[in-house]
Amino acid sequence: MVETPKSQYAQIADELRARIDGETYAPGSPLPSEARLADEFGVSRVTINKAITLLRASGDVKVRRGADTRVRSLPRIPRDAKRRYAARQEGTGAGEVEARKLSLESTTTYREIARVPVLAGGGVAKALRLRKGEDALVRRRVLYANGEPTQIADSYYPWSIVRGDKALMRPEVGKGGSYSRLAELGYGPVRFTEDVTVRVPDDAEQRALELEATQPVFEIWHVAYAADDVPVEVCIHVMPGHLWTLKYDWDDVSAQDGP
Amino acid sequence: MVETPKSQYAQIADELRARIDGETYAPGSPLPSEARLADEFGVSRVTINKAITLLRASGDVKVRRGADTRVRSLPRIPRDAKRRYAARQEGTGAGEVEARKLSLESTTTYREIARVPVLAGGGVAKALRLRKGEDALVRRRVLYANGEPTQIADSYYPWSIVRGDKALMRPEVGKGGSYSRLAELGYGPVRFTEDVTVRVPDDAEQRALELEATQPVFEIWHVAYAADDVPVEVCIHVMPGHLWTLKYDWDDVSAQDGP
DNA sequence: CAGTGGTCTAGACCACCAC
DNA sequence: TGGTGGTCTAGACCACTGC
Numbered sequence: 001m002v003e004t005p006k007s008q009y010a011q012i013a014d015e016l017r018a019r020i021d022g023e024t025y026a027p028g029s030p031l032p033s034e035a036r037l038a039d040e041f042g043v044s045r046v047t048i049n050k051a052i053t054l055l056r057a058s059g060d061v062k063v064r065r066g067a068d069t070r071v072r073s074l075p076r077i078p079r080d081a082k083r084r085y086a087a088r089q090e091g092t093g094a095g096e097v098e099a100r101k102l103s104l105e106s107t108t109t110y111r112e113i114a115r116v117p118v119l120a121g122g123g124v125a126k127a128l129r130l131r132k133g134e135d136a137l138v139r140r141r142v143l144y145a146n147g148e149p150t151q152i153a154d155s156y157y158p159w160s161i162v163r164g165d166k167a168l169m170r171p172e173v174g175k176g177g178s179y180s181r182l183a184e185l186g187y188g189p190v191r192f193t194e195d196v197t198v199r200v201p202d203d204a205e206q207r208a209l210e211l212e213a214t215q216p217v218f219e220i221w222h223v224a225y226a227a228d229d230v231p232v233e234v235c236i237h238v239m240p241g242h243l244w245t246l247k248y249d250w251d252d253v254s255a256q257d258g259p
Numbered sequence: 260m261v262e263t264p265k266s267q268y269a270q271i272a273d274e275l276r277a278r279i280d281g282e283t284y285a286p287g288s289p290l291p292s293e294a295r296l297a298d299e300f301g302v303s304r305v306t307i308n309k310a311i312t313l314l315r316a317s318g319d320v321k322v323r324r325g326a327d328t329r330v331r332s333l334p335r336i337p338r339d340a341k342r343r344y345a346a347r348q349e350g351t352g353a354g355e356v357e358a359r360k361l362s363l364e365s366t367t368t369y370r371e372i373a374r375v376p377v378l379a380g381g382g383v384a385k386a387l388r389l390r391k392g393e394d395a396l397v398r399r400r401v402l403y404a405n406g407e408p409t410q411i412a413d414s415y416y417p418w419s420i421v422r423g424d425k426a427l428m429r430p431e432v433g434k435g436g437s438y439s440r441l442a443e444l445g446y447g448p449v450r451f452t453e454d455v456t457v458r459v460p461d462d463a464e465q466r467a468l469e470l471e472a473t474q475p476v477f478e479i480w481h482v483a484y485a486a487d488d489v490p491v492e493v494c495i496h497v498m499p500g501h502l503w504t505l506k507y508d509w510d511d512v513s514a515q516d517g518p
Numbered sequence: 519c520a521g522t523g524g525t526c527t528a529g530a531c532c533a534c535c536a537c
Numbered sequence: 538t539g540g541t542g543g544t545c546t547a548g549a550c551c552a553c554t555g556c
Binding site for chain 1: 312340341459
């Protein structure tokens with residue numbers, strides 16, 4: 001490896017990425033061990049490790065500690081913000097619709113369904129415009145595709161609206177998902193907003209989503225409004241960045257504005 | 260520093276982040292040197308360096324090689340997909356609108372404005388539905404806020420539509436931005452789509468946006484359609500993830516669907 | 519138990535910046 | 538010219554995996 005303006009580990013990362021793209025290292029298969037790669041490239045193991053750190057951050061490989069380092073195999077999943085809610089009629093929730101389209105086996109685990117107090121002044125309280133001391137119903141879940149975690153989704157509903165609605169207190173909310181239940185309560189959502197940011201995952205998210213500290217996640221605050229702009233749900237999605245493509249579309253409403 | 264389930268460098272990163280949040284290290288000010296921090300925490304400089312690598316990936320600090328490491332100071336900029344185009348009437352382009360709202364000084368540099376061939380089968384050709392051999396007008400630019408790069412924006416227009424339109428071949432396209440020029444040509448955009456992904460920046464993007472290899476960027480494919488669903492522009496935005504919040508909103512069009 | 523990746527160190531050299 | 542961060546090494550110990 002000759003000296004160039006680029007560091008050795010960056011060059012090695014490029015080379016490894018090329019091998020992955022060229023399927024020298026096929027999806028799902030393990031890379032050679034760091035020791036072997038250190039031999040091959042004539043560098044120390046630390047340098048190989050640093051190269052692989054780059055591949056991990058970009059989501060190209062996934063390390064199984066004590067075992068090996070494997071090439072990622074999940075494709076990017078399209079998430080069409082508008083259509084996913086229309087399509088949810090086909091399933092028990094919008095989240096599973098996308099995975100199924102790609103013929104991935106989809107599962108959902110529920111971590112918590114409960115009435116909870118909400119942090120005063122926090123994002124949830126603001127989004128739902130909760131008065132001080134007003135509770136929320138929370139539904140915390142993790143979704144998987146082919147056994148790999150694809151997102152954390154925590155939904156909050158104003159308790160004053162859902163009360164103890166039986167369906168919403170159960171994991172399976174029934175046909176059409178939670179929005180159909182809200183509609184039955186007289187609060188069918190008619191308008192939505194989504195705020196999208198990228199950040200690094202915290203410890204809990206790293207565990208739940210099997211991510212590294214440097215792998216970026218999408219954080220989406222999805223807010224549903226019923227008639228009269230009453231917020232009825234905020235869902236906070238945390239999704240591994242390398243797994244998704246977010247899709248939005250809209251019509252121009254100000255086309256009439258001339259210069 | 261006692262031994263715990265967490266690595267030393269991760270703990271040190273947490274501690275440094277806490278100091279940043281607590282303004283022990285204020286925005287814009289430099290951290291102590293790595294040697295000094297190594298002394299303080301009683302670890303080697305490599306360990307400190309690894310901790311700081313985490314802070315860099317999350318965008319909390321920015322290293323100036325040979326000089327020092329400083330706390331980031333730019334706030335997150337909201338980018339409202341819908342409204343930015345309506346608001347662009349106030350400026351010469353939508354991109355500068357957001358920065359100005361936050362009282363940031365906004366500048367734009369143009370890297371290229373030219374008629375170019377388009378990679379057959381590539382994303383641009385597909386998005387604009389270009390026939391083989393059909394050229395495009397490209398406008399490549401980099402936007403800055405307070406002197407820091409905030410995004411790369413490369414716009415492509417079908418050459419068959421814009422021809423050599425004088426305004427579009429100049430850096431300053433005039434009041435209302437490029438969409439007003441397209442409207443004058445009879446191709447005013449009326450529908451838009453955006454596909455959003457996150458990934459790590461390539462070498463050129465790292466240089467242009469002053470980013471590290473591990474700092475995620477948004478890649479947004481923004482496509483504008485005129486009447487009859489004719490694609491008239493695709494703009495590829497590459498934006499440092501830590502600088503932006505993307506905002507979308509829409510009304511439900513399928514509320515009538517009952518179970 | 520052997521192999522793997524995770525972490526850490528001490529020491530070294532380099533390019534770059536500011537003075 | 539001295540201080541800074543960037544990189545690299547050799548060697549070490551550890552926890553974990555899978556046989």
